[in-house]
Amino acid sequence: MTTAAAAVDNVNPKRWLSLLALCTLTGLVWLTATDISIALPTIGKAFGGSMDSLQWAVNGYFLAGSLIVLGGRLSDMKGRRAVFVTGGVLLLVGSIIAGSAHGTEQLVIGRVIEGIGAAAILPSSLAIVAVQFPADERARAIAIWIAVAWGGQGIGPLIGGGLIEAFGWASIFWINLPFGIAAIWLVIRTTPETYNTREGAKLDIPGAVVITAALVLLSYGLVQCDTASASQLLIYFGGSIALFALFVLVESRAKEPLVPLSVFRRAAFMGAVSANLLANIVFSAVIFIMALYLQVVMGYGALKAGALLLPATLVVLVVNVIGEHLTQRQIYRLPIALGMVILGFGSLFLTGLGGSYASLLPGFILVGAGIGLQITPAAELAVGSSGAGEGVASGVFKAMSMIGGSLGVAISTAVFQNFAVKTFDEPANSAVLSGTPQSDLLDVLVGSKPTSTLSDSALQIVYDAFDNGGGAAMIFCAVVCVIGALLAFFLLKGAKTDSDAELAGL
Structure with a gap:
């Protein structure tokens, strides 16, 4: 049952200020998740390292963030505000460690600590939003929270690129400190403590x-x-x-299971979290591969590359309004399934690497539209249909975001490198590249080695390898979207949240 440390029986009068604070730190979590992608070529030049080692700066964060399920359970048991504040502190500690790193190992350690902080912040903040807003405001509040989360992911490359060019790569971590401290202070001042657990419950x-x-x-x-x-x-x-x-x-x-297995027998919940997982696989793969492509192959600086990724992310915020409207009308299946279809077409548009930026633009726009249409319906349906409490439901939902981010980077990198190596191994190319280790060629692809180390003919082969590998990774994303659309179509027929069902039965 839900209780409150402060015996809060009425609607929190400071709930909108509380939402501002919750969204600020949530935005930092996702800003931190994606600004690293635009920084990898610069970090690679500073530290050296292969694509495999550098991607752990991304994957370490997402993998640690997959502890969100534990964070959701903790927030129910120990207090949502307390877990949120603890997560904020960990995010700042991790940022300090990563920002002062002198090598890849310390950077990854800092990123893992940041990820643990994210695992506490995300489920507790979404649970707070779900419980402190009345039913007629909840969809809008969740839509704002979701828009900030995706907006943080979206503007991460742009803000990261600007900071890197102005102050160096470490600034993407130091920028978290003033905003994080302010958000923690405001949450403490505006948000009452709440729980959802039984006496004596254990982790x-x-x-x-x-x-x-x-x-x-x-x-x-x-x-x-x-x-x-x-x-x-x-x-x-x-x-x-x-x-x-x-x-x-x-x-x-x-x-006292971390995740009650009964939630996975609920078709609506499974459809919503599956869509969220698959959408994050695609989005993280697109941002990771395209951030490298714009810098390494097209030769743009970090700031311009970040700006050129904006069409994929600004459209998320615009189309999210449509998703929110459909959610308020208790329509879930259509926006989630259609969103996956649009996301798939966007991925297909991005398979045609080797042309100008204009050829990528339709793909970026469609990716943003596909994400924006489904994010609010999926979040509302997942939190409202689990039957296991807001903390557990939001924990599982956002765990799928983190797991999706990790898998998206890992799988797309594996596909990318596999097809890139096949390009290097073609007989005509092997003769040109003779004497150049493939590891060096892959390091050029990730930006950790300058292109000046290769001859013009060898460099052209490297660019062709990127086109082939990146295109293959985008085809993988399109296949993921087909699976997501099918799951949404079959699992979400007649889907309702528990509160929707109760109202319908009155």
Whole structure:
């Protein structure tokens, strides 16, 4: 049952100020998630390192962020405001460590701590929004929260690019401090504490350890796809599958499971979280690959590359208004399924690399429209249809965002590198590239080695490899969207939130 530390029985009169603070820190979480993509070429030049090592600066954040399910459970048990504030502090600590890094290892450590902070911030903030706004305001409040989250992802490359060119790569971490401190202070002043748990409830630590290990092993296997042997990949992926199975077993026997398995028997909940997972796989892959393409192949600086990604993200905010309107009318299936279809067409438009920026623009716009149409309906439906409490529901929902971000980067990188290497291995190209290690060529692709180290003919082959690898990664994204559209079509027929169903029965 829901109780409040301050015995809050009435609507919070400071709820809109509270929302401002919640959205500020939520925006920082997603800004931090995506501004790193635009910074990778610059960081690569500063630290060196391969594409495999540098992507852990992205993946480490998302993998740690997958602890969101634990964060959601903690927020229900220990207090949503308390968990939110703790997460904010961790985000700032991680930013300090990453911003002062002198090598890839310290950078990744800082990013992991930031991710743990994100795992506490996201489910607690969404749960606070869900419980402190009355029914007639809740859809709009959630739409604002979602728009800020996606807006943070969207403007991350632009803000990151501007900061990098003006102050260096470390500034993308230091910028979090003043805004984070202000948001934490405002939340403490405006947000009453709330819980949703029984007396004596305990955390499911075994479940958290097993699911995290499964995700880490899966991501590591994806990162090593281009270099590991078949037997090694069998260990990575087989071990990951075994751990996922063990997680189901652990949860089925736990008295206080991290995730009640009953939520996965609810078609509406499954449809919503699946759409969120797949949309984040596609979006993270697009931002990661295209940020590199605009800088490494097209030769734009960090700021301009970030600006050129804006059409994909500004459209999210515009089309989100339509998604919010449909959500208020209790329409979920149409915007989620149609959003996945539009997102798929956007991905297909981005397969044609090798042309001008104008050829990419329709793809960016469609990607933004596809995301914007479905994000609010999916979030509202997931939180409202789980039957397991707002903290757990929002935790699972945003865990899918983080897991999707991690898988999107890992899988698209594996596909990208596989097709790039095939280009290098073509007989005509092998003769030109003779004597140049493939690792050096891949380092040029990620921007950690300057293009000046290659001859003009070798450089053209590298650009062709990027076109082939990036195009293949976008085809992967289109396939993901087809799966998402089908799941939404079949799982969300007649989908309603629990409150919608109750009102319909009156």
